[in-house]
Amino acid sequence: MVGIVLVSHSKQLAAGVRELAAQMVGDDVSLAVAAGIDDPVNPLGTDTMQVYQAIESVYSADGVVVLMDLGSALLSAEMALEFLSEEQREKIHLCEAPFVEGAIAATISAASGNSIAQVIADAQGALTAKATQLGIAVVTTQQSQDTSHTAQVQTTVSNRLGLHARPAAKFVTTAAKFQAQIQVRNITRDTNxxxxxxINQVTTLGVRQGHKIAITASGNDAEAALAALQNLVANNFGEGDSDIVPVEIDTSDFAGELIGIPASSGVAIAPIFQYRPITVRVEEYIVEDTAIEWQRLQRAIQTATQDLQALQTTQLGDEAEIFSAQLLVLQDPALLEPVHQRIFTHHQNAEFAWKSTIDELANNFYILDDAYLQERASDLIDVEQRVLRSLRGMTSSTIELTQPSIVVTTDLTPSDTAQLDTTKVLGICTTRGSATSHTAILARTLNIPAVVGVPATILNLTNDTLLAIDGTSGKVWLEPDTKTITTLQAKRHVILQQQAPMIAHQPAMTRDGKCISIMANIGSVADAKTAIKNGADGVGLLRTEFLYLNRTTAPTEEEQFTVYQAIAQVLERRPFIIRTLDVGGDKPLPYVKLQPESNPFLGKRGIRFCLDNQDIFKTQLRAILRASHKHQIKLMFPMIATVQEVQAAKAIFMEVQTEMQQANIPFDATMQVGIMVEIPSAVAIADQLATEVDFFSIGTNDLSQYVMAADRTNPDVAMLADALHPSVLRTIAQTVKAAHQAGIWVGLCGELAADSIATPILVGLGLDELSLNSQAIPIIKHTITKLKRSESEAIAQTALTLNSPQGVRTLVATTMNHEVR
Incomplete structure (x- = not known):
């Protein structure tokens, strides 16, 4: 295969071009970079030896194409050839093609297995597509079409951006795998x-979403080639649902309209606030006292840890687990060991050692053609900057607005998003990101409309410019006209109607009379107030961990009692379920000495921790019992795996009750006791567990990852831990059946409860209660009022027979005329 070398004055420019190239073809090409010089003051320049080493690293008998940006890059490349043997020099070709476009074209051509001459020709012709798009006359060589012995297919391109760079690259590389002579034309635009x-000629076709194309092939494997290309188009070139919308395009002629990726549904019309995040930049210097330098870093990491633990206790519900993953980064020995070596062996300052190590790790993710893994890099940079700010004594950055606005920026970190003031931030518009990014997930949790991947021209607009965004369609309007504003306001009105208080505060009752309790998952007194405002019937899950984290001693009984009582008073006799402490190996407490665990998710956590730390457990139980007086509080034990664990926990609970009776301390003696069903063993013995408790609450977040043996914080396998997988749905069905046969009620408090796609299935499976983040309560209530229990039962039973979560989503979408997310 032909090798490619990029020679540039700028490391950042070369890295960006390499990233673009990698997105086109993945790892299917041999590509090296020689860019910048080792001078912190003036890093722009080229180094002959770098160029020589880059050529050596990709050298092939098929040849090497070297692309240069300008000036001394050409001189450095020419000088580098002097270090090669005469035989090698004959295989090296310095190409005058444009640096960015030429690199992309050459990379795709090389990945297709083309000869060195064809790779160079494609690189030299790289500006053809751009010139065609701009209406500049160019001379192109187009093959005449002889249809006498040629097979042909016609198909429609459904991608949101048509044959843009990545799909075009996949089309070209697929075609190049066959011996047949393959040609393509855009029927819609009537091209040749x-x-x-x-890649250059395919791009000039200007194929957009909804365009029909014709593909022809002649040769021995023509039929196979056409089948492969037709299948590629039919499968949307492997792009995800977030990049695909129906072919029927809205052709309304809105002024100043931009197209992005829909990330969080809803409509926002407001002035722009241009957010320019401050990136901490560092320089390298030599330190003498390496021990003190390491201590500086350890203190900064500890501060960052406390900040992230505080973010875990916000109203983000289950999505706060994003910051659990970031906490694990701060503890990762594979990260800390090389930083330690840089400081102690190379005497590097803490800032430079930390940033250099994380940047190397992040770059390994950035170049991968996988949205989940690329987001892993964003999380790493978020953690990197947090520690650097701590090292510099800087406070955590927050976005402060003086008026309601739409935040426009290159990208938001998860930390930025989690701390947004939802009363001021009406929408989010970024030029980077994807619908699967953590920022998009958090925006949906906070109910903030968001569009990502918008053209970078939006960054040039001044503050207070009026902007409108539609987070459902991914469209953005600059200075929208009256017609556009009226249309969008009508759409927003419909959305707000679904979320209106008069709907949110009505019972969630199906059309045939089945009433489902809709509760809130909370983590603070403020969350409880928000939940009631959004129509919660009560609290189905109070995560009590926020009382224990980010401190050096355990909370006292009085501290806990004050919080529990304050929440109970907000709820005004509404049901209130308190989950006992759920910490352990994955959420350690600094004041409890625990042995490190190689697999903390399967370690001493939840009820296992409490049974081994009964002083902490009893203190919490006393506080809960005191708060229960004149309130409807229920108690719930997490991570139950065996009957013996329930019996042991209940024995301690009754012991505390006896002590309080003897001390004449009032409490609710009829308090219900339940368990979380989140371990497969609990599902298997649900009939036995049901005889021990008053209710079940199914935690689908952990249940999904345990059933599928897939860590939901590991991007390599997280997609397997899908709560809509039929195997997970069957465990829910089994649990509900066992509970009802024993005469107890059963709820569900995992993230699945907030997914309106899942609502008809959960209703059909017989859940008595759903507990979810409060922002989603109006939508779920509205969805339930549109259902009939009998229809939902039919959907649920069919879902249990399917073999994939995608099949389940399609079933609901087609049956309920529901948009698949």
């Missing part, structure tokens, strides 16, 4: 046929 193995 062009070579299907030329």
């Amino acid at each position: 046929f062009v070579r299907a193995d030329s």
Whole structure:
């Protein structure tokens, strides 16, 4: 395969071009970079030896194409050839093609297995597509089409951006795998046929969403080639649902309209606030006292840890687990060991050692053609900057607005998003990101409309410019006209109607009379107030961990009692379930000495921790019992795996009750006691557990990852831990059946409860209660009022027979005319 070398004055420019190239073809090409010089004051320049080493690293008998940006890059490349043997020099070709466009074209051509001459020709012709798009006359060589012995297919391109760079690259590389002579034309635009193995010619076709194309092939494997290309188009070139919308495009002629990726549904019309995040930049210097330097870093990491633990206790509900993953980064020995070596062996300052190590790790993720893994890099940079700010004595950055606005920026970190003031931030518009990014997930949790991947021209707009965004369609309007504003306001009105208080505060009752209790998952007194405002029937899950984290001693009984009582008073006799402490190996407490665990999710956590730390457990039980007086508080034990654990926990609970009776301390003696069903063993013996407790609450977040043996914090396998997988749905069905046969009620408090796609299935499976983040309560209540229990039962039973979560989503979408997310 032909090798590619990029020579540039700028490391950042070269890294960006390499990233673009990697997104086109993945790892299917041999590409090296020689960019910048080792001078912190003036890093721009080129180094002959770098170029020589880059050529050596990708050298092939097929040849090497070297692309240069300007000036001394050419001189450095020419000098580098002097270090090669004469035989090697004959294989090296310095190419005058444009740096960015030429690199992309050459990379795709090389990945297709083309000869060195074809790779160079494709690189040299790289500006053709751009010139065509701009209406500049160019001379292109288009093959005449002889249809006498040629097979042909016609198909429609459904991608949101049509044959943009990545799909075009996949089309070309697929075509190049066959011996057949393959050509393609855009029927919609009535273009001529062009070579299907030329990225430049394919791009000039200007294929957009909804355009019909014709593909022809002649040769021995023509039929196989056409089938492969037709399948590629039919599968949307492997792009996710977030990049695909129906082919029927809204052709309304809105002024100043931009297209992005829908990330969080809803409509916002407000002035722009341009957010320019401050990035901590560092320089390298030599330190003498390496021990003190390491201590500086340890203190900064500890401060960052406390900040992240505080973010875990916000109203983000289950999505706060994003910051649990970031906490694990701060404890990762694979990260800390090389930092330690940089400081103690190379005497590097803490800032430089920390940033250099994380940047190397993040770059390994950035170059991967996988949205989940790329987001892992964003999390790493978020953690990197948090520690650097701590090292510099800087406070955590927050976005402060003086008026309700739409935040426009290159990108938001998860930390930025989690701390947004939802009364001021009406929408989010970024030029980077994806619908699967943590920022998008958090925006949906906070109910903030968001569009990502918008053209970078939006960053040039001044503050207070009026902007409108539609987080459902991914459209953005600059200075929208009256017609556009009226249309969007009508759409927003419909959305707000669904979330209106008069709907939110009505019972969630199906059309045939089945009433479902809709509760809130909370983590603070403020969350309880928000939950009631959004129509919660009560609290189905109070995560008490926020009382224990980010401190050096355990909370006292009085501290806990004050919080529990304050929440109970907000609820005004509404049901209130308190989950006992759920910490352990994955959420350690600094004041409890625990042995490190190689697999903390399967370690001493939840009820296991409490049974081994009965002083902490009893203190919490006393506080809960005191708060229960004149309130409807229920107690729930987490991470139950065996009957013996329930019996042991209940024995301690009754012991505390006896002590309080003897001390004449009032409490609710009829308090219900339940358990979390989140371990497969609990599902298997649900009939036995049901005889021990008053209710079940199914925690689908942990249950999904345990059933599927897939860590939901590991991006490599997280997609397997899908609560809509039929195997998970069957465990829910089994649990509900066992509970009802024993005469107890059963709820569900995992993230699945907030997914309106899942609502008809959960209703059909017989859940008595759903507990979810309060922002989603109006939508779920509205969804339930549109259902019939009998229809939902039919959907649920069919879902249990399917073999994939995608099949389940399609079932609901087609049956309920529901948009698949």
